[in-house]
Amino acid sequence: MARTTRELRERRHARIRRRLSGTAERPRVAVSRSNKHISAQIIDDVTGRTLAAASSVETDLKSTNGGNIEGAKTVAALLAQRAQAAHITTVVFDRGGFDYHGRVAAFADQLRAAGLEF
Secondary structure (H helix, E strand, C coil): CCCCHHHHHHHHHHHHHHHCCCCCCCCEEEEEECCCCEEEEEEECCCCEEEEEEECCCHHHCCCCCCCHHHHHHHHHHHHHHHHHCCCCECEEECCCCCCCCHHHHHHHHHHHCCCEC
């Protein structure tokens, strides 16, 4: 039986999440993307709380196109700024089953450039 692209991505994400979890000392950066937008959250999986988040659908970033690499870098810079405000320096990167390529890789590179360690 043929599986859809979404089903395949969800299976990859489930495989990743089996061994990847965020803690208070080292929370998880969960990236999600669509064709038009990109968003990410910094999550403490132990308590189930979102510590910081950023998305290309926010009113501050409406002029930014989240569907390209430059938009992903802009959202990542905002997330890194919010992470530093919340005193978060080290994280675990969860690519969400997406290929580590293009917007997702640019997002991760921008987080590293802004000072987050993973």
